[in-house]
Amino acid sequence: MRNSLVIILIIALLICALSILTIFSCTNQRESKAWQTIYQRQMLWVILGVALFLIIANINYRRFWDWTYLLYVLALFFLLLVLFLGSVRLGAQRWLRFGWFNFQPSELAKIVMTIFLARYFSRKSAEDVSLLSGKFGIFRGLMLPLFFIAIPMGMIIEQPDLGTGTLIFLLFISMLYLTNVKLRYIFVMIVLAVLPLPFVWHLLKDYQKDRLMVFLNPNIDPLGAGYTVIQSKIAIGSGGLFGRGWLSGTQSQLRFLPEAHTDFIFAGFSEEWGLLGGIGLLFLYYLLIRQGFLIAQRTQDHFGKLMAFGISLMLSIQVIINVAMNMGLAPIVGVPLPLMSYGGSSVFVTFIALGILVNIDKTRDVF
Amino acid sequence: MRVKIIIGLVTLMFLFLIFGLFNLEIIHGRDYRELGDKNCVRLLAQKGSRGKIIDCNGLVIADNKLSYDLMILPQDPGSQDKILAKTSRVLGKSTRDLALEFKRGYISKSMPVVIARNLELKEAIALDEARIDFPAIIIQPNPVRSYPNSKLACHLLGYLGEIDRWRLTKLEDYGYKTKDVVGFGGLEEKYDYYLREEEGGMSFQVDHRGRFNRNLGFRPPVNGKDIQLTIDIRVQKIAENALSDRRGAVVIMNPFTGEVIALASSPRFSPSDFLSQDNAAVARLFSDPDAPLINRAIGGAYPAGSIFKVVVATAALENKKINQNTSFLCQGGVRLGKQEFKCWSVHGSQNLVAALTHSCNVFFYKTGLLVGAQALHDYALKLGFSRTTSFDLPYEKAGFVPSPLWRKINKFQNWFDGDTANLSIGQGDVLVTPLQVARMMAVFANGGYLVTPYITKVIDGKYVVKHRRKPEKLNLKPNTLNLVREGLRGVVNSPSGTANILSTLGITVAGKTGTAQAPPHQSHAWFGGFFPYNNPKFAICVFLEYGGPGYNSCVLAKQIIGEMIVQGLI
Numbered sequence: 001m002r003n004s005l006v007i008i009l010i011i012a013l014l015i016c017a018l019s020i021l022t023i024f025s026c027t028n029q030r031e032s033k034a035w036q037t038i039y040q041r042q043m044l045w046v047i048l049g050v051a052l053f054l055i056i057a058n059i060n061y062r063r064f065w066d067w068t069y070l071l072y073v074l075a076l077f078f079l080l081l082v083l084f085l086g087s088v089r090l091g092a093q094r095w096l097r098f099g100w101f102n103f104q105p106s107e108l109a110k111i112v113m114t115i116f117l118a119r120y121f122s123r124k125s126a127e128d129v130s131l132l133s134g135k136f137g138i139f140r141g142l143m144l145p146l147f148f149i150a151i152p153m154g155m156i157i158e159q160p161d162l163g164t165g166t167l168i169f170l171l172f173i174s175m176l177y178l179t180n181v182k183l184r185y186i187f188v189m190i191v192l193a194v195l196p197l198p199f200v201w202h203l204l205k206d207y208q209k210d211r212l213m214v215f216l217n218p219n220i221d222p223l224g225a226g227y228t229v230i231q232s233k234i235a236i237g238s239g240g241l242f243g244r245g246w247l248s249g250t251q252s253q254l255r256f257l258p259e260a261h262t263d264f265i266f267a268g269f270s271e272e273w274g275l276l277g278g279i280g281l282l283f284l285y286y287l288l289i290r291q292g293f294l295i296a297q298r299t300q301d302h303f304g305k306l307m308a309f310g311i312s313l314m315l316s317i318q319v320i321i322n323v324a325m326n327m328g329l330a331p332i333v334g335v336p337l338p339l340m341s342y343g344g345s346s347v348f349v350t351f352i353a354l355g356i357l358v359n360i361d362k363t364r365d366v367f
Numbered sequence: 368m369r370v371k372i373i374i375g376l377v378t379l380m381f382l383f384l385i386f387g388l389f390n391l392e393i394i395h396g397r398d399y400r401e402l403g404d405k406n407c408v409r410l411l412a413q414k415g416s417r418g419k420i421i422d423c424n425g426l427v428i429a430d431n432k433l434s435y436d437l438m439i440l441p442q443d444p445g446s447q448d449k450i451l452a453k454t455s456r457v458l459g460k461s462t463r464d465l466a467l468e469f470k471r472g473y474i475s476k477s478m479p480v481v482i483a484r485n486l487e488l489k490e491a492i493a494l495d496e497a498r499i500d501f502p503a504i505i506i507q508p509n510p511v512r513s514y515p516n517s518k519l520a521c522h523l524l525g526y527l528g529e530i531d532r533w534r535l536t537k538l539e540d541y542g543y544k545t546k547d548v549v550g551f552g553g554l555e556e557k558y559d560y561y562l563r564e565e566e567g568g569m570s571f572q573v574d575h576r577g578r579f580n581r582n583l584g585f586r587p588p589v590n591g592k593d594i595q596l597t598i599d600i601r602v603q604k605i606a607e608n609a610l611s612d613r614r615g616a617v618v619i620m621n622p623f624t625g626e627v628i629a630l631a632s633s634p635r636f637s638p639s640d641f642l643s644q645d646n647a648a649v650a651r652l653f654s655d656p657d658a659p660l661i662n663r664a665i666g667g668a669y670p671a672g673s674i675f676k677v678v679v680a681t682a683a684l685e686n687k688k689i690n691q692n693t694s695f696l697c698q699g700g701v702r703l704g705k706q707e708f709k710c711w712s713v714h715g716s717q718n719l720v721a722a723l724t725h726s727c728n729v730f731f732y733k734t735g736l737l738v739g740a741q742a743l744h745d746y747a748l749k750l751g752f753s754r755t756t757s758f759d760l761p762y763e764k765a766g767f768v769p770s771p772l773w774r775k776i777n778k779f780q781n782w783f784d785g786d787t788a789n790l791s792i793g794q795g796d797v798l799v800t801p802l803q804v805a806r807m808m809a810v811f812a813n814g815g816y817l818v819t820p821y822i823t824k825v826i827d828g829k830y831v832v833k834h835r836r837k838p839e840k841l842n843l844k845p846n847t848l849n850l851v852r853e854g855l856r857g858v859v860n861s862p863s864g865t866a867n868i869l870s871t872l873g874i875t876v877a878g879k880t881g882t883a884q885a886p887p888h889q890s891h892a893w894f895g896g897f898f899p900y901n902n903p904k905f906a907i908c909v910f911l912e913y914g915g916p917g918y919n920s921c922v923l924a925k926q927i928i929g930e931m932i933v934q935g936l937i
């Protein structure tokens with residue numbers, strides 16, 4: 001079906017266009033040339049991303065069934081690599097340098113885990129449409145996948161990147177839910193996750209504790225950990241209905257808002273485009289995600305269906321967490337806004353995910 | 368089923384996000400926009416210079432010079448400490464003091480805080496260079512009052528200080544604000560509204576590190592208006608030098624117009640002490656038993672002593688109780704009831720002119736009793752006592768002249784002849800200021816007009832003289848004026864006159880001495896008069912607080928007039 005490809009591509013490119021405009025606006029006041037031309041790099045990522053998207057869209061998604069374990073091992077390998085060789089930025093070791101490109105393996109891990117979970121809960125045969133997991137016991141339905149997920153998750157949290165770790169965990173729970181795993185298993189799972197929280201508290205890094213405390217009350221440390229939340233809320237709030245106008249946002253232009261081109265790009269965008277712009281952007285995301293769910297619903301193949309759900313959920317969770325944290329409604333974690341935040345890895349992975357979606361829609365008729 | 372729940376959840380979350388956006392941008396939008404502006408807008412005030420005060424020849428009495436203030440833009444605590452550490456190294460003050468000063472002066476995030484004033488030029492340059500690393504440091508040049516003649520005319524000028532609560536409540540409606548610098552005492556207070564500058568300033572945008580980004584607006588400051596005085600700074604200097612920190616006052620004025628040419632009070636203070644915020648020096652001024660802050664020429668009321676005999680003579684002549692031939696016999700005293708009222712010498716037979724010349728008490732006891740206390744009181748008022756002269760400096764005393772009626776009403780006591788006798792020689796409850804004495808002397812110098820003394824000639828280029836009260840004709844008889852004048856001339860001219868010492872000046876002086884008893888201290892020394900006798904140009908009053916006999920004031924007057932002759936100022 002050509003139709004979904006066009007729709008998804010148009011929506012994605014619209015979001016990317018807004019992204020480039022906002023990145024330009026946030027950085028054009030900086031002194032150095034490298035900062036001022038950062039939007040051009042984002043353009044390059046988008047072009048490469050679209051190319052990837054088109055390529056993936058033409059690769060039969062069933063191939064991923066075969067490649068799952070390879071991909072899983074590859075992701076683990078990169079995560080391991082980043083633990084030892086990763087470059088440290090902003091106090092976290094999340095990136096691998098490949099020449100001039102900083103690669104973020106945890107981004108890759110997101111999509112790989114989605115594929116992995118989809119594969120795990122489905123059968124090879126496309127004819128048997130009944131779900132496997134309904135028959136799984138607690139071990140096969142819960143413990144084993146948890147084990148597989150926990151390894152990369154632990155490595156990602158160790159980087160530290162609590163955001164992506166949480167994202168994968170949420171993805172896991174919602175996939176479990178979708179695959180008809182018995183509800184009581186999921187409850188067990190959640191209880192298992194919640195019970196050790198008081199102990200986990202001691203394992204958290206100081207900055208993570210600060211962020212959680214600050215999420216509860218940003219004013220306890222307005223110039224330290226709470227600074228970002230406060231500035232981000234100010235940026236969004238000062239947008240008003242119509243916004244201050246492109247290139248006129250004082251919070252992002254004068255750099256009161258940190259990370260205005262990456263994690264807090266939504267705040268920078270809202271300051272300049274206002275409520276209308278913000279709603280428009282959320283609407284675009286909603287359309288994109290809705291496409292994903294529609295594809296999942298009309299796909300008969302179990303593996304494809306689960307994968308489409310996984311990808312849609314992955315996007316939804318990222319958008320929701322990121323926007324909520326921009327508005328001070330969620331603790332600050334390092335989750336980028338897909339297609340908006342500056343960064344090659346995120347753009348690539350999102351386009352790959354969208355490419356898979358399109359291919360699922362295209363290939364499903366074959367079965 | 369589960370699929371629908373998941374999709375529903377996601378949709379719900381999106382609606383929730385939109386609601387969150389609406390809440391932030393519409394419901395609280397205005398607050399956040401304000402906060403956003405506060406983040407990046409800074410206000411920097413710029414002061415104009417206060418009006419200058421110049422003397423009648425255009426010589427400057429109170430000027431302005433540039434001083435440099437150190438201000439810092441409020442920062443996050445970390446970089447703030449670094450800035451304070453840097454400045455404390457340059458200024459040699461402790462970081463704690465500077466931090467305290469910062470806390471004291473903090474108004475809001477958008478306003479720079481002054482943490483040190485009146486920097487040395489060297490310090491200012493050093494700190495200005497530090498701005499490369501610390502853009503939050505601002506060196507602000509401000510015009511501040513300077514006194515090129517240091518203590519000269521300090522009582523005329525008054526001093527400057529931060530506005531107090533009392534003045535603020537009074538002046539709020541005229542645009543005064545907390546922390547404004549206003550005048551205290553003297554011209555600085557009286558004409559503060561004209562002298563004060565209007566603050567201008569600029570608002571500009573800064574980035575997250577407080578670095579200048581762009582200008583938003585500018586309003587130029589407006590300088591205060593200059594004031595020209597009738598004071599001749601050279602005469603003022605002579606008078607102040609003659610006083611040389613003895614407690615006392617000198618008033619020299621034009622007897623026809625009331626222009627005050629010199630108005631000195633002593634001891635003096637240094638108005639710049641109040642600017643440098645040298646608290647110890649200021650505290651010393653306030654606690655000094657000599658009360659240097661009081662302007663004795665207008666703000667001190669003292670017993671008049673024999674100077675008051677001029678009033679008695681005028682009252683008696685006007686009421687026809689005596690004429691030029693009336694004479695009384697002075698045998699060293701007179702007995703009234705049970706009390707003996709003494710004269711300071713035995714003068715024998717005295718007529719009015721001789722009695723003034725010798726300052727004979729007996730003559731005036733008897734004359735005063737003839738005239739009566741109420742008439743004496745009335746003539747004293749007519750000659751300008753017991754009420755302010757409407758002079759243009761604040762805190763002028765009215766002085767006091769008692770009367771039988773006043774005593775009855777306020778003290779429930781009767782008035783006796785002894786009281787009249789006391790009043791006749793200016794003792795008892797009589798209190799006058801040196802300015803009032805000079806003004807009375809002017810009446811006999813200018814032919815019977817009571818002038819209104821004044822000190823400001825031009826404000827902001829406009830002559831203000833025409834708005835003043837015209838000299839008031841007292842309708843004294845020519846005969847009265849002539850006789851009193853003759854008597855005053857005799858005081859100096861006659862070899863036995865009490866101010867004979869002034870006869871050798873080479874200029875004809877007329878006047879009257881006074882020795883006012885002030886037990887248990889030494890008496891106050893007075894001399895009031897005018898010169899030259901035939902064509903008066905100056906009325907003068909010299910007063911020494913607890914300065915001994917009136918003779919001492921004559922010595923001072925001689926010194927002053929002699930110096931004026933030497934400098935060719937007459």
